[in-house]
Amino acid sequence: MNNLNKRAVPGNGRTIDIVKKGLNKRYRKERRFRVFGWAAVMISLGFLFLLFISIISNGYTAFQQTMVRLDVYLDTDVIDKDDLAGADYAKLIHEALLSVYPDVTKYNEKRKLYELVSTGAAYRLRDFVAKNRHAIGTTIQIWVPADDDVDMLIKGHIDRKTPQSRRRINDRQLAWVDHLISRGQVKKVFNMTFFTSGDSREPELAGIWGAVCGSFYTLIVTLVLSFPIGGAAAVYLEEFAPKNRWTDIIEVNINNLAAVPSIVYGLLGLAVFLNFFGLPRSVPLVGGLVLTLMTLPTIIIVGRSALKAVSPSIREAGLSIGASKVQLVAHHVLPQALPGMLTGTIIGMAQALGETAPLLMIGMVAFIVDIPAGFTDPSTVLPVQIYLWADSPERAFLEKTSAAIMVLLLFLMIMNATAVFLRRIFEKRQ
Amino acid sequence: MNQEQTTGHPHIRPGRSPLVERTERATVGQTTVEDPRISCKNVAVYYDAKKAISNINLDIGRNEVIAMIGPSGCGKSTFLRCLNRMNDTIEGCTVSGQIFMDGKNIYDSDVDVVPLRAQVGMVFQKPNPFPKSIYDNIAYGARIHGLVQNRDETDELVVGSLKRAGLWGEVKDRLKMSGTSLSGGQQQRLCIARAIAVNPEVILMDEPCSSLDPIATAIIEELIDELKQDYTIVIVTHSMQQASRISHRTAYFYQGDLVEVGSTDQVFLNPLHQLTEDYITGRFE
Structure with missing residues (x-):
């Protein structure tokens, strides 16, 4: 019974008095924190607003x-x-x-x-x-x-x-x-x-459609290659690979690759796809291959964390009922991880859509008037088109540049919205 | 000492001291049974270099309910997970010794865990239905093992399993609903129905009632009572009352050792080991 009378807190006074004395200081701290957070959000919103204002005010006349x-x-x-x-x-x-x-x-x-x-x-x-x-x-x-x-x-x-x-x-x-x-x-x-023509030396004849088509074909190649390869790599590394020194090395290197500057992938593409394999330059096929290399680490990393996030109790349930490893992954783990993997893929695609540097290296920076009609037609992509127009001296290209940026941002927003939408659908299904 | 005993567990007969001292860790009591369903010989489990359980010798009889009791971290769940090799999934976990089922050591290198786990089902502490419909939850195991050939057989299996698990009346109108939308007690019964739908011979239960309220617990205990007609049940529980209510035999684990095993009445009324008595009378050092 002695223990009950002993105070754990040193000093005199009731706990309630001590707590009340400190309350003001506590709340001040909280208020300060909230103000900082609010200010941070406002500043970023402000800059975003400025960006949109400047782009739209420069570009709306191009329409x-x-x-x-x-x-x-x-x-x-x-x-x-x-x-x-x-x-x-x-x-x-x-x-x-x-x-x-x-x-x-x-x-x-x-x-x-x-x-x-x-x-x-x-x-x-x-x-x-x-x-x-x-x-x-x-x-x-x-x-x-x-x-x-x-x-x-x-x-x-x-x-x-x-x-x-x-x-x-x-x-x-x-x-x-x-x-x-x-x-x-x-x-x-x-x-x-x-909206209907390709690039031109004459600003009044220049259009974004060629670049949109180029971006489309490039992204198709990227998606078709990077999602299956990245997904399979993530599943293998996370679910099947033995945990040893080799897989550690692979994991570290995938993380390193995710941080490699994108122009390096361009150089790689130039050396491997163009010089070694002799693929044509300036074509969406090679652009897609290079962007696949660039987005693979992102997709693998996001995919692995999505797989890791699947609750272990579901795995135990599957295994305890006698599911084999492949059945466990195919029936229980993948359906749970798919929303996350898809989100990662779409974010990777959005990254690829906005990428310029690696494409410069493989010749997609060329001035191309014709609308590409396939994967092996010379073409350019949206961000490169923006770069080309931003480089042109005519005043009229200034508004075209801003308009093209608007188109690019629109596509990015659509893709990100798709990611959110898909995730909602998959989450609802469970 | 005497005073302690009389104020302790009401079932303990006063005035009789256990025979075995606290320092002694060899198993006392009846570890073997005639014609065992599962027979464990010198089982030890290590997590990396840390010993979890060691030197476990225990037979589990046919159609027997055996309860594993003991303080947290004593190794009873670890032992349970040895019986269907669920410990294989834990990284760094090594199991030594032999566990015989039908005369075959399940830890032999040529044993496939898939048929083993079809034979030894498991129910976990936290209800873990698949995020699929109630119907698919039950049908899943039978489908992957090829136990059902067509829709009619599957329907029959689902209805039968749900009835056995006492869940049919509550869910018969919403078989298409997700298993995760049920209440905790219903989810746990769904998991039991899922386990028996594969028609295993042994069911392992790892504290199946620990997250349930007393009413749901009572329903599950009734269910276990039902199931013991057909299955061998190994249950880990923190509740000594539960162990005494539902089990034939009780095994007491302490710090990775199997200290005592015997008929439930004997273990609770006349423990042979001082450690067992300490535990069931609620006295810890």
């Missing part, structure tokens, strides 16, 4: 394109009905422009006038004629893309107050543009070109 209406006389002397592709459509466009401004006669002035519309206008006209053969010999109205400088002017990115010598549009061109606007021959439309 619109300035078009110019021209009255083109489809001269039968120029267009041969049997050889539509061989006609000089640029000449027709030029004549249409000259018919508006007949006073322009000097060679230099004519060139400046022609520069108001894109060189792509001729292709628009050709496509129009191909669809409307009966129009040959008549005068038609057609909307053609304006030159990127005119586009920039209309969108307000070129300052009229800048001295002519430092402006990409001279005073004469300014007057023409203003005249065309006053005649209602200029309008801004949704920029379909941006």
Whole structure:
């Protein structure tokens, strides 16, 4: 009974008094901690907000394109009905422009006038004629893309107050543009070109579709290779491999590989896939192979931790009922680990989607106009396209860069949302 | 000493001291039985270099319920897990000695654990149904072992097993529901139903009632009483009352040694070993 009267706490006073005295200090600490946490979240949200604001404010104009209406006389002397592709459509466009401004006669002035519309206008006209053969010999109205400088002017990115010598549009061109606007021959439309064409030297003709296709084919290769290989490696290492020095070495090296700078994988791909195996350069197949190497460690590590997280009591239940090792893994462990493994894979894919450096090494940085149609067509990918455009001097590419970033971010968000969605589904099923 | 005994366990006959001193660790009591189902010879288990149990000699009779009691960490669960080689799954665990079933040492290198575990089922401390439907929980073992050929046989097996486990009335309308959605006691009965669905010959139970309330415990004890008609049951329990209620024989483990084994009445009423008496009267040094 003596023990009960002995105080475990030194000093005098009731415990409740001591606790109350310390309470303020305790709560102050808690409040401070909460403020720090809140501040950290706010700062990161703020920067994220800034990033979005800057990208969107720079890029939203890229979704619109300035078009110019021209009255083109489809001269039968120029267009041969049997050889539509061989006609000089640029000449027709030029004549249409000259018919508006007949006073322009000097060679230099004519060139400046022609520069108001894109060189792509001729292709628009050709496509129009191909669809409307009966129009040959008549005068038609057609909307053609304006030159990127005119586009920039209309969108307000070129300052009229800048001295002519430092402006990409001279005073004469300014007057023409203003005249065309006053005649209602200029309008801004949704920029379909941006979503349907490949890269181009002319900003008004450049689009993201080629890069999207390239990214798609590359990621397909990456997914098809890295998920089965990474998943199988994770399952083997976690469930079947004996625990000895060799598996320790393998584990350490997988962790090391996850931290290897991605450009090193690019060099590896260059040395092995291009030089040794002689695969073609700039193709999604090789890009996918390189990105597979890069994402494998991530997938293996995430997969192993997902497998490790499966409760041991389920394993015991399976084994005690007489399931063999493979049955245990296939029937009980894998279904439980799959959501985690899938999440890891999608995060790995998102990483691969945003990767630039290794692809530079295998030539996916090339300027490619054609839309890739397969795994062995030369192509580029979204982040590389962003890099290429960011490198271009034209003002119009600035907004394209931001727009491409928006597209890339959109894809990343979709992928991450898919990961969350898939995990929900699999968790609900259990 | 005398005073201690009279105030201790009510079943202990006063005035009679056990025969064996505390320092003596050789097993006392009846370790062998006629025609044993399982016969253990010199079983010892090491976790890496640490000894968990040693020198266990014990026969387990046919259709017998044998209870393993002893303080935490005494090695009773470790011993239980030797009987279906579940210790194989623990890294660094080595088992020596022999355990004979049907005249064959189950630790021989040519023994396959899959048929062994089909023959020796197990129920764990924490109910661990598969995260599948109640139906699939029961059917799983029979399916992988090929005990059922078609849907009708499976249905019959599931219904029969659930009935035997006393769970049929509670779950017959929701066989498609996940096994994990049941209450703790129901989950444990589901696990027992799952174990008997494979029709094993021996069922190992590792503290099957420790996470259950008294009502669920009573139901499971009734069930064990039922099952002993057909199965040999080895049960580890922390509850001496439970051991005395359900078992034929009781084995007392202490610090990795099998100290005493005998008929349950004898062990609880007339323990031969001082350590056994200390434990059942609630006196620890």
